[in-house]
Amino acid sequence: MYAVVVIGAGAAGFMAAITAAKLGNKVVLIDHGHKTCEKIRISGGGRCNFTNVNAAPENYISQNPHFVKSALAQYSAQDFIDWVEDYGIEYHEKKLGQLFCNESSQQIINMLLSEADKYGVEFWQGVSVKSIEKEGDAFTLAYQNTTIKSRSVIIATGGLSIPATGTSDFGYRIARKFGLKIIEPKPALVPLKFSENFFLLNAGLSFHAQVSCSGKSFTENILFTHKGLSGPAILQISSYWQQGQEIIIDICPHIDLKQTLFDAKTKQGAKSLKTILKNITYPETLHSSSKTKLNRNNVFTQDFLETFPLLQEFLDLRLAEISKSDLEFIASGLNAWTLEPSTTEGFAKAEVTIGGLATEELDSKTMQVKKIPGLFFIGEVVDVTGWLGGYNFQWAWSSGYVAGYWSSLA
Ligand code: FDA
DSSP states (O other): OEEEEEEOOSHHHHHHHHHHHHTTOOEEEEESSSSSOHHHHHGGGGTOEEEETTOOGGGEEOSSTTTTHHHHHHSOHHHHHHHHHHTTOOEEEOSTTEEEESSOTHHHHHHHHHHHHHTTOEEEESOOEEEEEEETTEEEEEETTEEEEEEEEEEOOOOSSSGGGTOOSHHHHHHHHTTOOEEEEEEESOOEEOSOTHHHHTTTOEEEEEEEETTEEEEEEEEEOSSEEESHHHHHHHTTOOTTOOEEEESOTTSOHHHHHHHHHHHOTTSBHHHHHHTOBOOTTSOHHHHHHHOOSBSOOHHHHHHOGGGTTTTTSBGGGSOHHHHHHHHHHHHSEEEOOOEEOOTTTOSEEEEEEOGGGBOTTTOBBTTSTTEEEOGGGBSOEEOTTTHHHHHHHHHHHHHHHHHHHO
16 A cells, blocks of 8 residues: 555646655656656757746736645745755756756756655556546555555646646546536647738747737747747737737837837938838847847838838838828837737647636645545646746745645645
8 A cells, every 4th residue: 555646747746746755655656658857858859947036926827816825834935945956956046037948947857866766756657547446545546457555645647738748637537536627628838820921921030029918918038830820929828819819929029119110210310211210229238138130220121110010101202201190100010019819839838827726626725626635636627827936846846846745634
């Protein structure tokens, strides 16, 4: 009889298994895949953005915005940073509190493997659990013509993004089997698609922009792709965007273009609109990493201006020839470019899944299912989605720690 069975050996599952084993429990960690922690390995461009020093409840999306508070308080970003430092893993802050390994994501995976081994966690790979039944105070799990029993079961099977990493809907199926509510899982932190040809024509171009939707705004880079838009600000807003909604992009948020064009009309009326726009530059104060990525000082490229639809009839006119109301129209087109995405690039390109097990089913202090003592859900399978920037791993560590701790006492 095990004290704790953890299903899903990703960030959350490892953290739960290690925490429970550290408290002296007999723990088995089961994964259906043969590769270890694939999502950690590929995360952060191979350097794992393992946490964010600013991780706080407002960086998470959930039907209950207060749900994450307890877990984040019980196991904070600093707790994980201390662990990383104990292992001598060197890291750096890239921007906005985002911490990355200096060398490789594999260092985080090695740390988890080493701790699991140190505390005697049994780690079974390539094992698919077929069913989970609750009988009395214990759970019976069936796999490969045999069964095991456990006092507690922790479901840590993650979401549906990037199927090649070994995703499955197991967690949602178990939740439904036990009569628990699911918030429809959808792709999030995902590029947006648009039907217009304009994006294809400018594929590869990036801007430092402000993107807004549903009352939320993010100011970071955006990137034109063959299918539409990507880049950090777009990925962030995709988590708030719903089908049928518009997004608003301020393509040069550091400048009030209406005022700039009005001033230019007064002082430089003989110049063409194209010349004035081409001379607009990014401010020196712009975060250095954004500038490096943009790799240019001027906001607008010639190609962009020549293909941006609403500029066409005005581009070669002198400012003196363009009325103030037309200048206002042009300025609002660039400072508040309003677009309706046709869809997202889906789970194949999403970093995370929004939705999942409804938080109302769980006790936020323990991550235990309220009506089924001994059953816990943690990590991405739960309806908690972090912003881009290390917040999702922090949720995996925090919720994993909490379930590992409280399942030991169950
Ligand atoms: P995770 O998906 O990591 O693990 C689930 C585990 O369950 C997997 O090992 C899977 O094989 C296993 N499993 C699934 N079904 C099973 C079944 N039926 N039986 C047994 N096992 C099963 N976040 C962040 O904070 N910083 C970052 O830098 C990045 N970067 C990043 C890049 C890319 C490309 C992606 C796709 C995602 C990120 N993320 C991220 C998000 C982050 O990777 C994600 O939120 C966490 O890995 C979620 O951790 P979990 O442990 O909940 O699930």
